[in-house]
Amino acid sequence: MRKIYLLSISLLIMFLLSYSITNAFGEYYYDGFMWEKISEESKLTYVVAFFDGFSNCNSMIVEKIKINGGDSVVKNIELLQKWSEDNYIIKDKSTLLQAVDGLNKFYEDYANKKIPVFLAYLIVSLRIRGFSEDEVQKHTETMRRVTNKILLK
Structure with a gap:
């Protein structure tokens, strides 16, 4: 029952995030322009939801690999978990606040405003x-190029 609940919550979070990300020309596209318009509480909520969804999906992937794999995949699972923790999972409140503050500062540069929030976080996390x-x-320049190519199509 708990797995079904976690799966449902994770899917809901990922759906909401993917909708906001893929709807690039709609009002739900979270880039620097939108980031500046939302409240600090909404920014915190967005970042927390992103990481909750990511960590829950990551956990489900690991469980699925464990069920379908054998001893040969254990090291790959450990590497995936370590990579995810090192790159995405917020471990404490101060890191969460650093992420929001970092995104605020990142988007002060006009050249960064078209970069979606989820990609901007990767840069801020560095x-x-x-x-x-x-x-x-x-990495910032790479994200600018990628974003410009996507938005120009």
């Missing part, structure tokens, strides 16, 4: 994890 400014800038 700063939180202590990557060099050169590395962060390299």
